[in-house]
Amino acid sequence: MTENQSQQVRALVDEVYRTQSRQVLATLIRLLGDFDAAEEALHEAFAVAVEQWAREGVPANPRAWLVSTGRFKAIDGMRRRARFDASLPDLAHHLELTADPVIDEGEDSVEDDRLRLIFTCCHPALSPEAQVSMTLREVCGLTTDEIARAFLTKPTTIAQRIVRAKGKIRDARIPYEVPSETDFPDRLDAVLRVVYLVFNEGYSASSGDSLTRHDLSGEAIRLGRVLVGLLPEAEVLGLLAVMLLQDSRRAARTSPTGDLILLEQQDRSLWNRDQIAEGMALVELALATRRVGPYTIQAAIAAVHAEAPEAALTDWAQIVGLYDVLLQAESSPVVELNRAVAVAMRDGPSAGLALVDAILSRGDLTNYHLAHSARADLCRRLGRNTDAAASYERALALTQQEPERRFLEGRLRELG
Amino acid sequence: MKYLCLVYVEEKILHALPSAQRQTLSDESMAYCDRLQKLGQLVTASPLHPVETATTVRVRDGKTSTIDGPFAETKEQLGGFPLLDVPDLNDAIRIASQFPAARIGSVEVRPMKEQGCA
Incomplete structure (x- = not known):
């Protein structure tokens, strides 16, 4: 084999690793009943592939070949270690008796294995942080270093x-x-929550090591696509839609110096039209099922913004209506706050301020910086500069994000 | 796989219930336990006397100290312990979520290690 050919095989193995290693892992976990054993088997299988595919050619179904080789390697490894651990020969024998995965299993079971992996990583008996880490590690294939960098923690x-x-x-x-x-509806909610958490972790990060953080949003969208492929339910479509529609504004959200740009001031020509088109189509599909939930409604709200050619032409009446529906589906003070801001846009700042003050007086959002900055903005528009300054100060004391701090400081300077 | 379900309830809340309601809770619990036992999913179960009857024993440097009261003063107290025998955690969670006491307290589901003394 020439140097060139072996490079080609290498490139192909890399490509198969990138596109199929997670499916192979998902099946190996089922066959071997253990995450660590499956990971080891996966790597051994790829190591064999590099040599054997160069020598004997690439198998017709690389994924099936990798599953079969990984499983064989795991059984072989157990035999070799059996001298030290009495339980291993039994286990190896048991694994050998279970059906050969390559012969009798089709695409359905591959998809089921991916779902098994996703649902197990997002099991509610694991802590939310663990669910996120496990999903990124096992389902997305990120390394622990990559996950740590994205979450600004230690590997x-x-x-x-x-x-x-x-x-x-x-x-x-x-x-x-x-x-x-x-259990399915609750468990699906947990999976969607993990995906959206990963998305927001990347989306709301507009400072520091922002490039790696942004990768998280891309990873969440990729996960969303996998889920839509496996389970095209309304809320799964809705989640992918809301992520795409929010992500479509990424380029317009920050200035070249990293400063925050509010929706109404964004240069809409920078919005990603492909993502908007895909997001809108998904919203329509989700709405057509008539089983809408919070993600679909949030996507519909994002779609109304996406449809407006300029901020002044936003259909705020429709947005308020959608927030009313969202409150019914998922009542929360933050949703109420967003609705109040939409009401301010529809009916004027004083109508919005009355609602925001009512929410704040209940004490639910006392420590939520966006509630105070929303109040400040409404006071500013009403010319109540002293009240506005006090609320901006309060928001400034509560925010932890550098671009937001700069934004609030800028507003305070404008008030003089 | 065996799972010990530690059922915690706030005794104050339990004692504050009208007696008819407390009776219903108890009857429901017994009936549920019977059902689980018939299905072979329950090894044993027992309610416990209130935490004021608890004694905590420690041995340090060969000396035994005996203290009146529970290991830790908590808002909710251990009130009973069904021991389940089911295939996996999902089954254990499903069964635990139907304990009547779960509606007023919490159930800690703990997998048991395979080896132990008889």
């Missing part, structure tokens, strides 16, 4: 979190399965 913290989660999956026997019909 050892992420590694410990993953080790602990795998330990709980094993010791508490969290099953590797797609949840039963009764």
Whole structure:
């Protein structure tokens, strides 16, 4: 084989790793019943592939070949270690008796394995942080270093979190399965929450090591696409739609110096039209199911913004209506606040201010910086500069994000 | 796999319930336990006397100290312990979520280690 040919095989193995290693892992976890054993088997299988595919050519179905080779390697490894651990020969024998995955399993079971992996990583018996780390590590294939960088924590913290989660999956026997019909809606919610958390972690980060943080949004959107492929339910479509529609504004959200630009001041020609078109189509599909939930409604709100050629032409009446529906589906003070801001745009700042003050007086959002900056903005528009300044100061004291701090300081300077 | 369900309730809340309601809760719990036992999913279960009857024993440097009261003063107290035998955690969670006491308290589901003394 020439140098050139072996490079081609290398490139192909890399490509298969990039596109299929997660599916192979998902199946190996089911066959071997253990995350660590499956990861080891996965890497051994790829190591064999580099050599063998160069020598004997690429198999017709690389994924099936990798599953079969990984499984064989794992059984072989257990045999070799059996001298030290009495339980391993039994386990190896048991694994050998289970059906050969390559012969009798089709695409359906590959998809089921991906779902099993996703639902197991997002199991509510794991902490939310562990669910996020496990999903990024096992489902997306990010390294612990990459996850740590994205979450601005130490790799050892992420590694410990993953080790602990795998330990709980094993010791508490969290099953590797797609949840039963009764548990399904709640469990799907948990999966969607993890994906949206990953998205927002990347989306709301507009400072510091912003490039790697932005990768998280891309990763969440990729996950959203996988989920839509596996489970095209209304809220799954809605989640992908809301992520695409929010992400479409990325280029317009910050100035070249990293300063925050509010929706109404954004240069709409910078919005990503492809993402908007895809997001809008998904919203329509989701709405057509007539089983809408919070993600679909939020996507519909984002779609109304996306449709407005300029900020002044935004259909605020429709947005207020959608917030009313959202409040019914998922009542929360933050949603109420967003609705109040929309009411201010529809009916004028004093109508909005009355609502914001009512929410703040209940005490729910006392420490939420956006509630105070919303109040400040409404006071500013009403010419109540002293009230506005006091609320900007309060927001400034509460915010933890550098671009927001600069934005609020700028507003305070404008007030004089 | 065996799971010990530690059922915690705030005794104050329990004692404040009207007696008819407390009776219903108790009857429901017994009936549920019977059902689980018939299904082979329950090894044993027992309610406990209130936490004021608890005694905590420690041995340090060969000396035994005996203290009146529970290991930790908490808002909710251990009130009983069904021991389940089911295939996996999802089954254990499903069963625990139907304990009547889960509606007023919390259930801690703890997998048991395979090896132990008889």
